[in-house]
Structure formats: structure tokens, C-alpha cells
Amino acid sequence: MAVTQLNFAEPFFTIDYVEAEKELYLAPKSMVINLAEHEKKDILLPGGRIIPPLKAAVVQDMTLHCLTRAFIIRDFERCDLSDPETTKAIMQTWKSLYEMSGIPRHKGLPYYKSPKFCIGEGDHHIELNLCFVSEGMVPSGPHRDHDRDFDEVHAQILGYGMMRIYDYDDKEHIHQELNMAPGTVHDKMYDAQGLYPWHEYKSVTPCVYCPIELDRG
Numbered sequence: 001m002a003v004t005q006l007n008f009a010e011p012f013f014t015i016d017y018v019e020a021e022k023e024l025y026l027a028p029k030s031m032v033i034n035l036a037e038h039e040k041k042d043i044l045l046p047g048g049r050i051i052p053p054l055k056a057a058v059v060q061d062m063t064l065h066c067l068t069r070a071f072i073i074r075d076f077e078r079c080d081l082s083d084p085e086t087t088k089a090i091m092q093t094w095k096s097l098y099e100m101s102g103i104p105r106h107k108g109l110p111y112y113k114s115p116k117f118c119i120g121e122g123d124h125h126i127e128l129n130l131c132f133v134s135e136g137m138v139p140s141g142p143h144r145d146h147d148r149d150f151d152e153v154h155a156q157i158l159g160y161g162m163m164r165i166y167d168y169d170d171k172e173h174i175h176q177e178l179n180m181a182p183g184t185v186h187d188k189m190y191d192a193q194g195l196y197p198w199h200e201y202k203s204v205t206p207c208v209y210c211p212i213e214l215d216r217g
């Protein structure tokens with residue numbers, strides 16, 4: 001049983017990684033992301049509601065039960081994206097997407113990434129970070145392949161964004177635009193073999209989202 005406070009997104013976000021906690025009380029308005037995908041364990045909320053694996057919820061003044069593996073962003077609205085001093089500080093502290101990836105299509109994009117948090121071994125290895133997009137309506141660039149073999153979803157933390165899915169092997173034709181508000185994790189888009197359609201994140205407003213990568217082992 002453990003609640004570990006993480007510092008990778010400080011001073012902008014206070015985040016805990018929780019493992020095997022039977023119950024946890026959260027006072028401030030917080031976001032909970034259920035990472036127990038391999039264990040297939042729901043987080044239980046009052047009133048019979050649940051947070052299934054790879055989904056999130058915004059909770060406040062509430063006791064949660066059965067937290068097998070979870071990521072908790074406490075008082076996430078403390079980070080005020082309407083404050084120019086805050087957004088300037090994020091852009092000065094986090095690296096640009098291009099600095100992180102070195103991929104030519106990322107050059108000049110207003111995407112900024114926190115350091116990564118990594119935990120677990122083999123197919124229980126998870127990598128997460130936060131990404132700030134300083135402008136609305138900016139696509140990140142369609143892709144099908146990643147640098148590792150992982151299952152990928154994205155959680156929206158602040159502002160609005162979307163996951164754009166293209167026709168399976170055709171990056172010219174949009175198939176779906178999955179809109180995301182704070183607390184939304186889009187549905188899985190990979191198949192059982194870990195193959196992806198063309199896809200990309202696109203900001204709708206200035207926003208913060210959380211890419212979640214679960215190794216396939």
C-alpha cells in the first residue's frame with residue numbers, strides 16, 4: 001500500500017501515484033486516472049459509480065475505494081492557464097515537443113512537455129507526463145508508430161482538446177474527432193496486436209493533457 005508524491009510536474013501540478021490503497025479521501029477538487037488496465041480493477045466511488053481502467057474522473061470531498069494503481073492530480077485547477085505568468089513559467093520550465101522528440105514535424109509546435117514519470121517492469125511499465133499546448137486549434141501531427149511498443153491513451157486535464165483518428169491507413173481522411181474536456185480519457189484506438197490507425201492530438205483551446213503509455217511487454 002503506498003501513496004507516493006511525485007515532483008515531475010511541480011511547481012505547476014501536485015501529483016500522487018497510488019498503489020494498492022483500499023480507500024483514500026480526497027478533499028480538494030482532484031482528477032483521478034485509473035491505471036489498473038492489466039489488473040482490470042475499477043476504482044469505486046460513492047453511489048455505486050466507478051472509474052474503469054484507463055478512464056478518469058473529477059472528484060471532490062469524497063472517499064474512493066479499491067485504488068489498485070492510480071494517478072491523482074490534486075487541486076488540478078490550481079494551475080491557471082488564463083494567467084500569463086503561469087503559462088510563461090511552464091514554457092520556460094518544460095521542454096518543447098521538438099526538443100524532446102527531435103522529430104522534424106514537431107519543429108515550431110506550441111507543445112511543451114514535462115519530464116516523464118516511469119514506473120513498473122515489463123508489461124507493467126507505465127510512462128506518463130503532462131503536455132501544455134499554448135495555443136488552441138493546433139494539431140500535433142498524424143502518426144501511426146511510436147518509439148516503443150505501448151498502448152497509448154490521453155487524459156485531458158485543463159482546457160479542451162481532441163484525439164483525431166484517421167481512416168486506418170489514410171492520414172488524409174478524418175474518421176473521428178474524439179472531443180475531450182477535463183476528466184475525459186478517449187477510448188482506446190489500438191487493436192489487439194497494438195496496431196494504430198493514423199492519429200494525432202489537437203488542441204481546441206490552450207490546454208494541458210496527459211499522454212499515458214503502457215508497455216505491451
Ligand SMILES: [Fe+2]
Nearest residue numbers: 143146152199
Ligand atoms: Fe500516438
